[in-house]
Amino acid sequence: MNKETEIKLRVSRATLAALRDHPLLKKRNKSGWEQRELFNQYFDTPARDLAAAKVALRVRRDGEQFIQTLKTRGQSVAGLSERNEWDWNLAKAKLDLKKLDDSCWPAALAELDKKQLAPIFTTDFIREKAEIAWGRGKAKVVIEAALDLGKVIAGEGEEEICELELELRQGDPDALLELAAELAADLALMPCDISKAERGYRLFDANSYSLNLPAPAVSAETSLDDSVVALAWHLLGSSQRLAEQYRFNGHWRLLVEWLEQLVGLRALLGSLGQAAPRASSHALRELLDALLLEWRPRLLAGQLDEQVRKNAPMQFAAELEATRWGLFSLTTSRWLLARSWTLERNNRGNRQGAAPLGNWLPTLITDEGAALQLRRYQQQPEDLAEQLPRIERLLVWLHLAREVLEVPEVDRLYGELNKLVELANQAIDPEVLAARKAQLLTIGSLKAWRQLVK
DSSP: OOOEEEEEEEEHHHHHHHHHHHHHHHHBBSSSSSEEEEEEEEETTTHHHHTTTTTTEEEEEEETTTEEEEEEOOOOEEEEEEEEEEEEEESSSSSSSSGTTHHHHSSSGOOOOOOGOEEEEEEEEEEEEEEEEEEOOOOOOOOEEEEEEEEETTEEEEEEEEEEEEEEEEEOHHHHHHHHHHTTTTTTOOEEEOOHHHHHHHHHHHGGSSOOOOOOOOOOTBHHHHHEEEEEEHHHHHHHHHHHHHHHHHOOHHHHHHHHHHHHHHHHTTGGGGGGGGEEEHHHHHHHHHHHHHHHHHHHTTTTTTHHHHHHHHHHHHHHHSSHHHHHHHHHHHHHTTTTTTTTTTHHHHHHHHHHHHHHHHHHHHHHHHHHHHHHHHHHHGGGGGGGGHHHHHHHHHHHHHGGOOOOOOOHHOOOOOOHHHHSOOOOHHHHHHHHHHHHHHHHHOOHHHHHHH
């Protein structure tokens, strides 16, 4: 068994061609580019039991060689993935069920009749690969760079494969992100948290691509630093999957949810105080603010304007063809992997970062809730929009960590604050002002609010 650590980046054909001669890869290329044609047949049961268990099984023809591979899905966020992989050489292009024994076969599939396994889709592509190596401090880094161009074919459906894969052979995983971020400064690279197998399943069944990532695991005992890692990875990973699916089908709802993840990530960054000094997140916030500055007004306009919704897929495609989205995604990934906010903070910041979430979060909500000044904005509802950043900071924590709060009606509080955000974003008229006043009064009357904002 091997552990595969890689990052997958969607590119255009023009970018794929530019990567071959990019100065950074050219300087570190130790092997030259080697081209191979790869034919891959994936297998599953009619009920797609392997897909449900996050397992991929294929037979690949590489020249005169046949290789059977089993992959189990591990952690995968923002295109950076770690997973277990088993390979077996075969004498011919026929699945060998005897290889799939208890040493590799997932326990969740122990009762599966393997004789049901049958071809379900193919991924055929030309791969150009090279060994990229350099010294990073005192350590050596070796990465296999692969430029893949071809097709996924499932029944009568097909989708182009055009991507860069960077697989770690030696060194720290951060080196993958470092190299990808350096390339993304010049070229449009979209971190893509979807494998070739997932694309095949999506063509086979459009509803098979899951947008839902597991809920972040935080508890009252989890430190603030660990909570930031869990919550931010979740928001970033969700934004990546939503971006990929919106690119694929153009459904407006997915774009709205994509923006919600970015708003949540910005609110999370803004809530951390001295635990995350502003200097540590300056570059990240600049990229994120630029995205929000352009896309937030566009989506607000699209709530009422059908033409805006129709134009959005083309505008989003242009976003992905530029460098901003990929650079933001990779910068965020590096920031999280290195825990960059912890590196130069003061002693008070260190104490806050180490604080249990069960102690830190109620204090944050108390402070933010008091500063929201419900009574003032009941008198001045026309100014409520100026409090949106504060409300969003409350919402991101109530959304992802409200189980930590031992107070009644916390779910309702989250829902009512969401309604307040909707009203704060609406154009002002007498009816909206009256609704804002009523909503502020409702929030102030909730048991959760009264207990948290003492």
